[in-house]
Amino acid sequence: MVVDPVSNTIEPGPGATGADPMEVMLKRMQLQPRLDAILADAVRADQELARAISMATGAEPIPDTPHTNDPALQDALSRPMPEDPQQFNDLWEKLDQEEKDWLYERDHSIGNHPGMPFVDKNRYNRMYLDELQVANQAELDRLRAEHPDWASGESGAPSEEWQSWKAEWDAANHTRHGYEEIDKALASPDGLPRYLATIDDQGHAAVSINNPDTAKRNATFVPGTGQDLTRFEGSADKSEQMLQAALRADPNLRVEDVSVTTWMGYDRPMNLWEAASPDYAHGGGDDLAAFQAGMRASHDDGAAAGPSVNTVIGHSYGSTLMGAAGLEGNHLDANNLVAVGSPGILAENASDLSLAPGANLFASRAENDVIGIATYATLGPDPMARQFGGIPFEAAPGAAGPLGLPTVDAHSSY
Numbered sequence: 046m047v048v049d050p051v052s053n054t055i056e057p058g059p060g061a062t063g064a065d066p067m068e069v070m071l072k073r074m075q076l077q078p079r080l081d082a083i084l085a086d087a088v089r090a091d092q093e094l095a096r097a098i099s100m101a102t103g104a105e106p107i108p109d110t111p112h113t114n115d116p117a118l119q120d121a122l123s124r125p126m127p128e129d130p131q132q133f134n135d136l137w138e139k140l141d142q143e144e145k146d147w148l149y150e151r152d153h154s155i156g157n158h159p160g161m162p163f164v165d166k167n168r169y170n171r172m173y174l175d176e177l178q179v180a181n182q183a184e185l186d187r188l189r190a191e192h193p194d195w196a197s198g199e200s201g202a203p204s205e206e207w208q209s210w211k212a213e214w215d216a217a218n219h220t221r222h223g224y225e226e227i228d229k230a231l232a233s234p235d236g237l238p239r240y241l242a243t244i245d246d247q248g249h250a251a252v253s254i255n256n257p258d259t260a261k262r263n264a265t266f267v268p269g270t271g272q273d274l275t276r277f278e279g280s281a282d283k284s285e286q287m288l289q290a291a292l293r294a295d296p297n298l299r300v301e302d303v304s305v306t307t308w309m310g311y312d313r314p315m316n317l318w319e320a321a322s323p324d325y326a327h328g329g330g331d332d333l334a335a336f337q338a339g340m341r342a343s344h345d346d347g348a349a350a351g352p353s354v355n356t357v358i359g360h361s362y363g364s365t366l367m368g369a370a371g372l373e374g375n376h377l378d379a380n381n382l383v384a385v386g387s388p389g390i391l392a393e394n395a396s397d398l399s400l401a402p403g404a405n406l407f408a409s410r411a412e413n414d415v416i417g418i419a420t421y422a423t424l425g426p427d428p429m430a431r432q433f434g435g436i437p438f439e440a441a442p443g444a445a446g447p448l449g450l451p452t453v454d455a456h457s458s459y
């Protein structure tokens with residue numbers, strides 16, 4: 046695939062000749078949002094630089110900020126918000142509602158910032174989700190107006206124009222479906238509150254059951270290969286099952302003492318070929334590390350009678366991402382890591398990971414899980430191995446295939 050510098054679109058390259066057209070289309074759909082995000086960041090940076098130059102030369106007035114009698118706070122509001130989660134939280138807690146709303150108007154994705162309390166994350170990210178859905182519907186309406194016959198299901202001639210339109214139409218509908226799944230996850234069918242911890246237009250989202258800031262036990266569940274927002278419900282159901290299992294395991298815990306977050310805050314590999322690469326984990330490891338640091342920074346130790354015990358559970362490639370979050374300069378602020386059905390977590394040994402003091406790594410794999418074939422391949426040694434330094438625990442064997450061979454079903458059975 047190549048980038049067309051005129052249209053800023055992903056197009057088939059010379060090597061695509063003779064390739065399956067559907068496979069080429071799917072690859073374009075996967076790569077185009079990433080290119081759009083890169084270009085949007087570049088445009089935003091250019092705009093911010095141009096605006097700063099205009100204000101510095103007097104060509105554009107310096108915008109007002111909310112009035113405050115605190116000079117230090119006034120100065121802070123005139124600058125970009127701190128990247129460090131603890132510094133962000135320290136500043137955020139000093140703001141009143143007007144100042145917080147002003148920051149949202151300046152950056153509608155601010156609810157994704159690590160260190161923001163989850164009550165505020167939920168408030169601003171739900172507002173942002175509404176805006177994203179409006180924008181997505183506008184895109185669908187535009188495409189429908191261009192070709193109402195194609196939008197109604199009539200197949201167009203297999204022309205380049207039809208293929209390009211169809212790719213955009215499918216991508217927009219896929220995005221719509223993903224947002225609808227997040228709406229379902231926020232519906233609280235069991236009566237427990239949900240918090241929208243992360244949302245954007247790049248296929249990333251996170252939903253927490255109960256408030257992580259006041260919980261005594263926090264878990265973050267990281268799904269793996271092939272899990273996108275259109276399949277969020279299945280992962281969210283597993284999070285709910287984990288919450289209920291924690292309550293059964295410790296009768297002294299109240300319901301609100303436990304929070305579980307389903308975290309799809311990284312670009313997941315969408316097929317087995319992509320899952321063989323460590324690039325997705327390296328690309329998203331720092332995002333998971335930042336999310337966990339933010340969870341620690343915003344936690345209300347007073348309300349929870351002390352710091353929370355934080356656990357990260359990674360299934361399949363999610364465990365690889367979990368490993369990347371504690372390697373190569375990253376620090377993963379977690380008291381426990383759980384690698385489930387893991388193909389490897391990039392570390393040679395559990396001791397290589399930068400974790401909270403005294404943290405443990407647990408690992409489990411079903412006897413019939415096909416992923417056992419992939420360990421030691423491209424993502425690191427088997428976390429179940431005795432010499433790895435983790436703590437193995439037993440899982441149900443899962444369904445076996447003909448002649449007792451391992452299966453994909455067993456990999457999804459946890």
